[in-house]
Amino acid sequence: MEAVTLDQGGVFFLYGFDGTGKTHLWKILSAVIRSKGQIVLNVASSGIAALLLPAGRTAHSRFGIPLNPDELSTCNMHPGSDLAALVAEASLIIWDEAPMMSKFCFESLDRSMRDVIPRHKDKLFGGKVVVFGGDFRQVLPVITGGGREDITRASLCSSYLWDEYIDASVAEEIKSFSEWILRVGDGFEEQNDPNFFQESAILCPTNDDVCAINDYMMSALRGEERVYLSSDSIDPSDTSNHDSSVYTPDFLNNIKISGLPNHCIKLRVGAPVMLLRNIDPNSGLCNGTRLQVTQLADHIIEAIVLTGHTLGQKVYIPRLSVSPPEGKFPFRMRRRQFPLMVSFAMTINKSQGQTLSGVGLYLPRPVFSHGQLYVALSRVKSKAGVKVLIVDKEGNPQKQTMNVVFKEIFQKLIK
Structure with missing residues (x-):
């Protein structure tokens, strides 16, 4: 001051x-x-x-x-x-x-x-x-x-x-919780409560794990399913030297990359979804905002906001033209699609910055980046708010997992 x-x-x-x-x-x-x-x-x-x-x-x-x-x-x-x-x-x-x-x-x-x-x-x-x-x-x-x-x-x-x-x-x-957080990696007792995973946020290390959980939960959700297909094309403003005829519609439609909505999105009324683009930050519509679908139409989706200061507000999500990050491909493509993904679960990285009342941490494989395990566990304020399920490649429950920490980062903090 x-x-x-x-x-x-x-x-x-x-x-x-x-x-x-x-x-x-x-x-x-x-x-x-x-x-x-x-x-x-x-x-x-x-x-x-x-x-x-x-x-x-x-x-x-x-x-x-x-x-x-x-x-x-x-x-x-x-x-x-x-x-x-x-x-x-x-x-x-x-x-x-x-x-x-x-x-x-x-x-x-x-x-x-x-x-x-x-x-x-x-x-x-x-x-x-x-x-x-x-x-x-x-x-x-x-x-x-x-x-x-x-x-x-x-x-x-x-x-x-x-x-x-x-x-x-x-x-x-905060001593009681921080000491436990800083000892992550020492091992956890396997905890399994199916109701917890249905009512709270589920965090996973990779997008593949998230997709597996989302597909399972969508199949269990009642109601008529609607399928939205995107229109994919090479961006006409792309003047780079390549033969666009090589990249067929089937090839473009099969591209799946972080931050880009899938070519095919399957939704039902009541399903939780996550925004993948900053549409209107002042109204709470930004990358990472969680919504719940209330109505499905051909060209627009009605939903209510589940997080932030606009909790409960009704919003409308249109189709948008989005492109993958530069440098991912030797061409520039456009995908016109709803900027959404089903979000019964989310990646650990997406959860950073959020405070949740309950977290289910699903680890079918170890975390792979610095601080991921710590981020997942620190989304809640007490041990009672987090449940961890660790399984091996055969699906057998385990009691410990790897914790990735780059200690050289902390050495740079101390002169």
């Missing part, structure tokens, strides 16, 4: 695991500063986490950060633009769930803010007060095709921002 009041600038990091009250602190800071007529920009690394913040937006949406930034990237923020004027007038920027983003996102914002606030060009983030928050025990940046070393190098704690400026402080932990 002193840094904001005296306009001193500075970069801070609030380090605390899920449930220590980081979101509550962000709300208090925002309310106090806005009560004085000053501007606070609340952003988060994921859409579902942004919904928990007052007037929250994703960082990419707010600052125009490139989808695939590198060491030379800048934001889509130009001197004299409305966005540049807003950032220049802001007294505080709060960025939640920071550790899950690549360091190049923060460095891109630093370069752009120095550019649009020239009087403080020599200061970090143009002399503004920026507060990051998060937990390095949770899932780190996703690096396509990268290994452990690549992920570590891409983390915020490997950036010059951390080495030179960030003052990291660790919040006081």
